[in-house]
Amino acid sequence: MAINFKPLLLISFLLISASSNAQVLISLLFGEALNxxxxxxxxxxxxxxxxxRDVSDAKGLNNFNLGFYFNxxxxxxxxxxxxVLVKSNVGATGMATYPLGDVDFDGIFEDGTLTTKINYFYVPIMWQQRIQSRLLLEAGVQAGVRTKAFDIFNIxxxxxxxxxxxxxxxxxxxxDAGVVGGLGYKLKKDLKSMSVxxxxxxxxxxxxxxxxxxxxxxxLNIYLRIPIGAVEKE
Known part of the structure; x- marks a missing residue:
């Protein structure tokens, strides 16, 4: 028997959004009206x-994104x-720590690792071209508004x-501002279907x-997009 993963994915997104992003929960409730x-x-x-970029000892940092989209x-x-990506963190890890002026603190973390996390609301504006209704080519610009930023000392x-x-x-x-682009694939040929x-x-x-x-x-953002309230034409 085939398993329908769509309800499970929707429930997962609901749980995440209910705990951290009321904006996304509201968009779920009004999804049908927005389509x-x-x-x-x-x-x-x-x-x-x-x-x-431009920081020689910086290493990649894994984060999670959550938001809503319009095509x-x-x-x-x-x-x-x-x-809008209402939950989007960027930053880096693996960097050298720096002194804070406290002898005891600096002595403890002198050989530690520094991780920087910056929280943004990001808004991409892209041209999307669909090939054979399933392959998605996207490119454009993206702007972000910082909300919080942290340095995490670890040893x-x-x-x-x-x-x-x-x-x-x-x-x-x-x-923050820059350029953005990538590839996607719709899981069905329907005009409104999930895509990765x-x-x-x-x-x-x-x-x-x-x-x-x-x-x-x-x-580099690996995404799953789920249309909400979309009804296919007969």
Whole structure:
């Protein structure tokens, strides 16, 4: 017997959104009203592998994305793809720690590892071209608004793992912007069906304030998109 995974996926997204993103829960309730013959609306979520460009010792950091999307039909097989990622973290790990001016603290974390996490609301605006109704080609621009940023100091000691989290406030600029593009695939030929794919974001602006070192974001997002309230034409 074939298993229908769509209800399970919807329940998973509902649980996540109910706990962390009321905006997404509201969009679920009004999904049917937001869909029309020319507009596809739904949830998008997945894993994001982010990094800092221009930082030599930075390593990739795994995060999760969650948000909603709109595909607006402009002409045959051509769409405007946009939306909002209401839960989207970027940053990097594996970097060297820095002193905070406390002798005891600096001594503990001197040989530790630094991880930076920055929370953004990202809005992509892309041209989407569909090939044979299933292959999706997307490219455009993306802008983000920072909400919070943290430095996480971490070190493994004989007594176990020690971690310290420092809120960075306005150490990072409020805005981020760059280009975005990728490939996707619709799981059915229906105009409105689930799709999977990836998007790569290439930040073009320096996001670190009051620093001699340029830091620009980059991320690879593997996504699943689920239309909400979409009804196929007979």
């Amino acid at each position: 029309s013959e020319k507009i596809e609306f739904g949830l998008t979520g997945g894993m994001n592998r982010s990094n800092f 607006i039909n402009l002409m045959e097989n051509s769409y405007l793809s946009t939306g 493994d000691s004989n007594g176990g793992e020690i971690e310290f989290k420092k809120e960075l406030g306005d150490s990072y600029y409020r805005l 794919g990836f998007l790569y974001y290439h930040g073009l602006v320096d996001v670190k304030a009051a620093s001699s070192q340029n830091i620009r974001n980059s991320s």
